[in-house]
Amino acid sequence: MGVSEILAYALGIISVASALLVVFSKNPIHSVLYLIITFFSIAGQYVLLNAQFLFIVQIIVYSGAIMVLFLFVLMLLNLNKDTEPQKSNLFKFISIITACSLFISMIAMVKGVGNLNLPSEPDSQIGLVKNLGLVLFSKYVIPFELSSVLFISGMVGAVMIGKKETHDIN
Amino acid sequence: MTDVIRQIDISYYVYLSILLFCIGVLGVLIRRNAIILFMCIELMLNSVNLLFVAFSSYRGDANGQLFVFFIMVVAAAEVAVGLAILVMMYRNTKSVDVSLLDKLKN
Numbered sequence: 001m002g003v004s005e006i007l008a009y010a011l012g013i014i015s016v017a018s019a020l021l022v023v024f025s026k027n028p029i030h031s032v033l034y035l036i037i038t039f040f041s042i043a044g045q046y047v048l049l050n051a052q053f054l055f056i057v058q059i060i061v062y063s064g065a066i067m068v069l070f071l072f073v074l075m076l077l078n079l080n081k082d083t084e085p086q087k088s089n090l091f092k093f094i095s096i097i098t099a100c101s102l103f104i105s106m107i108a109m110v111k112g113v114g115n116l117n118l119p120s121e122p123d124s125q126i127g128l129v130k131n132l133g134l135v136l137f138s139k140y141v142i143p144f145e146l147s148s149v150l151f152i153s154g155m156v157g158a159v160m161i162g163k164k165e166t167h168d169i170n
Numbered sequence: 171m172t173d174v175i176r177q178i179d180i181s182y183y184v185y186l187s188i189l190l191f192c193i194g195v196l197g198v199l200i201r202r203n204a205i206i207l208f209m210c211i212e213l214m215l216n217s218v219n220l221l222f223v224a225f226s227s228y229r230g231d232a233n234g235q236l237f238v239f240f241i242m243v244v245a246a247a248e249v250a251v252g253l254a255i256l257v258m259m260y261r262n263t264k265s266v267d268v269s270l271l272d273k274l275k276n
Contacts, residue, residue: 004174012186019190019213023197028205035209038190042216045183048174049227051235054219061242066212066249073253074205077260087202095199103192110184122175123230135232136239147243154247158254164261 008048015041032070039063051127175228183224190217204256204266208249215245 018037025031039062046055087095110116125131136144190213197210219238226234256266263270 002173002177005177008174008178008182012182016186016189016193019193022206022209022213023193023201028203031206031209035212038213039216042220045220046223049183049223050175051223051227051238054223054235054238057239057242058219061246062212062216066246069249069253070205070209073256077257077266087200092200095196098199099192099196102195103188106188106192107185110181110188116180116184121230122227126227126230126232127235131232132235132239135236139233140236140240143240147240150244150247154251158250161251161258162254 187217187221
């Protein structure tokens with residue numbers, strides 16, 4: 001068993017455990033912190049899979065920007081104590097059964113596909129910025145430009161929604 | 171570090187992402203706090219990203235990693251708008267409990 005193999009399994013275990021803690025921890029702040037651990041372990045998997053650019057983007061965008069946004073909203077709304085009303089135990093039981101059956105059916109689907117090992121030629125250069133940039137600006141120029149439009153509209157939408165209303169809706 | 175690709179079967183990554191996705195679905199089903207629901211949606215998006223990256227690396231194909239890039243862009247925009255909606259919801263109902271938002275039902 002090589003070092004990178006052990007690393008891959010350890011990162012998988014960490015990500016699954018902290019994802020479970022995100023779902024089951026009572027305090028929303030703890031959930032956010034466990035989610036950061038999950039994102040970092042997924043970023044570690046990206047390094048092992050030769051996606052170096054996505055590793056950096058994952059850390060900057062997810063563990064940096066998005067998580068700061070979550071923490072900021074949690075602190076702003078002062079929700080860092082457990083005020084959440086619980087769902088009934090019957091509903092929780094049904095939810096767990098639903099998620100488990102989804103899991104089992106997806107596993108069965110993957111098993112039904114048969115051989116997943118595609119004819120591959122692993123290339124360690126593929127995740128570098130140069131390669132991805134060449135593909136991005138040759139093949140995906142229009143989606144790239146559209147994503148800037150999406151960002152502008154998202155920004156305007158967030159400001160519009162977050163603005164204090166002058167009149168009451170009710 | 172190409173040795174991970176040689177040593178580990180891709181089915182490990184497939185099962186790991188399915189597990190993470192199902193944990194996200196479970197979180198959306200059993201929690202009522204809207205912020206936790208958002209976090210579980212982020213978790214599901216990340217599991218799909220992991221699967222994209224795994225297939226892209228095993229195939230030696232850069233398109234999958236570009237898709238992950240676009241998913242991250244959309245996720246960032248989604249979180250910004252979603253948290254703005256959440257702040258507005260808190261301002262109107264003084265709570266982030268999603269089960270209070272059933273006015274369209276009747």
